Amino acid sequence: LLLMGLEMVLGIQLFKHESGGGGAIVPIAFPLIAGAGSITTLLSLRAEYQIVNILVALSLNMIIVYLVLRLTTFFERILGPNGLHILRKFFGIILLAISIKLFLSNTGIEIPK
Template sequence: MKFNFKEILSVSLILFSIIDILGSIPIILNLRKKLGHIHAERITIISGSLMFGYLFLGTKILQLFGVDVKSFAMAGALILLIIGFEMILGREIFKHNTTNQGKGSSIVPLAFPIIAGAGTMTSLISLKAAYQDVNIVVGILVNLVLIFIVLKSSAWLEKKMEPGTVEVLQKVFGLILLAIAIKLIKANIV
């Protein structure tokens, strides 16, 4: 068990690009508009739990259910596809119960599949083969701090951004999300 700054930096950057929390800002703002509040702490904790679960138990959990990584990636891609259509078309497909904004109201789709989805899972499983666990854990923690900061500042971001800008960003990132979903589907199609 040895800390390696280069490995930590590599893992942090790889996860940062996969999670793309900055690119998810329009999705976060869209959910804030629907729900009124984003539970930053809860989403960060659940996302972190999922990531650590993927790191240490990912392939075993999938094998337990008889699911391979490619099938899991396809399922995550379909959810991303639906969210992308939601953002572009301005139609609500994922129904959020606004009368009961309980614990799960912003967990899906933020914690899964946006933050800790199929891309994150496959990346962590792959990183485990190339880097020491301790450095991957630190890389995950670095990303969780960044995720928390972005989620916590969503109200401030919403106030600072013009409504038209948010709408344009939402359409653009919806299209990017569709492209990512299609890429995942193409990469994992049997």
């Protein structure tokens, strides 16, 4: 997550990327589908709620994700190249924050308040 966030924010290429494909897919789809927030939320909800409630919420989330991905070309057309660039930077910052938080919590390092 940290390296992907750095790529998105700094505009550098750390990994070989496939050519072609929609430019809006990665900044929209990755945090939406496989973000650390999704996994953490599921684990947290499992501790507090019944499985039926979680399945209903997960189903609604899948419908929303499907609609967002189906409308990606619409978002790409509306936002334009500059809007996609800003969106990529925004989600890159979010990925950096999530990866740093996960690193700190997994290593037990606390930042003084």
